[in-house]
Amino acid sequence: MIEVALVGIGKIAVDQHVPAISASRDWELAATVSRHGTVAGVTAYDDFDEMLAERPDIRVVSLCVPPVPRFSYAARAIAAGRHVMLEKPPGATLSECHALEAMAREAGVSLYATWHSRQADKVATARAWLAERSLRKLEIRWREDVRYWHPGQDWVFEAGGLGVFDPGINALSILTEILPVPVHLAEAELDFPENRETPIAARGRFRHPDGAEMGFDFDWLEPGTPVWTIEAETESGTMRLENGGGALWIDGAEAEALPGLSGEYPRLYARMAELVASGQSEVDLAPLRHVADAFLIGRRRTVAPFHW
Ligand code: NAP
Numbered sequence: 001m002i003e004v005a006l007v008g009i010g011k012i013a014v015d016q017h018v019p020a021i022s023a024s025r026d027w028e029l030a031a032t033v034s035r036h037g038t039v040a041g042v043t044a045y046d047d048f049d050e051m052l053a054e055r056p057d058i059r060v061v062s063l064c065v066p067p068v069p070r071f072s073y074a075a076r077a078i079a080a081g082r083h084v085m086l087e088k089p090p091g092a093t094l095s096e097c098h099a100l101e102a103m104a105r106e107a108g109v110s111l112y113a114t115w116h117s118r119q120a121d122k123v124a125t126a127r128a129w130l131a132e133r134s135l136r137k138l139e140i141r142w143r144e145d146v147r148y149w150h151p152g153q154d155w156v157f158e159a160g161g162l163g164v165f166d167p168g169i170n171a172l173s174i175l176t177e178i179l180p181v182p183v184h185l186a187e188a189e190l191d192f193p194e195n196r197e198t199p200i201a202a203r204g205r206f207r208h209p210d211g212a213e214m215g216f217d218f219d220w221l222e223p224g225t226p227v228w229t230i231e232a233e234t235e236s237g238t239m240r241l242e243n244g245g246g247a248l249w250i251d252g253a254e255a256e257a258l259p260g261l262s263g264e265y266p267r268l269y270a271r272m273a274e275l276v277a278s279g280q281s282e283v284d285l286a287p288l289r290h291v292a293d294a295f296l297i298g299r300r301r302t303v304a305p306f307h308w
Pocket of ligand 1: 064065067088089155
């Protein structure tokens with residue numbers, strides 16, 4: 001059993017981390033650290049440094065706080081010799097992620113920048129299918145209702161909170177997993193509500209080395225059923241990844257998942273157990289790099305104010 005402390009008992013910790021840890025034979029939830037939340041039956045701390053000092057038995061810290069406060073927790077955990085698991089996005093900036101990587105290497109601990117959407121059931125099948133084909137066109141549509149999916153979470157609209165790129169980076173994490181070649185952003189347009197610090201919608205086009213047409217359309221004001229779709233056209237067939245990677249249609253027929261453990265968060269914890277056992281880290285920053293590029297080259301439009 002690997003003893004883990006969960007830090008930040010909010011939406012994702014309660015919805016996904018606690019059930020995934022509880023269902024695993026390899027993991028034990030040994031403590032929580034939170035200013036407000038607790039998990040029944042688990043020792044609760046409200047001071048992170050106190051938990052680190054009192055609990056040398058806890059070898060892994062899993063950070064479920066938003067991106068801006070995450071670096072400070074990760075740096076203190078690594079300094080205390082703990083392995084660290086980062087929710088997505090792995091940080092508020094690329095540089096702080098590189099700094100954490102260097103600290104983890106120096107301390108000899110494992111650092112895992114998780115991308116839960118890459119673990120969705122059909123992503124591996126889509127990757128295998130695309131690996132053998134020549135891409136002509138790929139379009140990402142990631143549109144959902146922020147009021148439903150992030151009710152009252154003001155941090156998403158504060159600087160460093162990513163705005164619509166908070167869900168959009170999930171699409172970019174799938175894109176960078178399934179494409180056999182790297183691409184880079186060529187242009188983008190970002191819509192900022194006049195009373196907020198992050199965009200509520202964004203569109204962009206990528207440059208593909210073989211000239212395939214590629215783009216994304218992210219929107220946080222989509223009413224009703226969310227659209228989390230990546231559609232690709234190749235010279236030998238079409239692919240439609242839906243439901244955030246949970247469903248896949250190839251040439252109009254539903255495709256099977258590859259065999260293996262089921263569920264995004266169970267897979268993340270299984271991978272973390274492997275990294276700890278092998279003394280390795282896994283920090284792929286490609287999705288965050290595309291977001292940083294969008295903020296660097298994107299044209300900015302001011303749009304109507306956003307209120308919850
Ligand atoms: P959340 O519920 O708004 O916040 C998580 C916890 O972080 C809060 O309970 C709070 O912990 C702590 N926190 C918030 N602001 C803080 C601050 N300024 N300083 C220190 N701690 C702070 O957020 P969430 O939806 O769980 O998202 C957390 C991370 O998971 C984000 O990076 C997000 O992108 C990712 N994620 C979210 C979802 C989702 O569906 N919501 C899905 C996948 C991944 P305490 O009050 O307990 O101290």
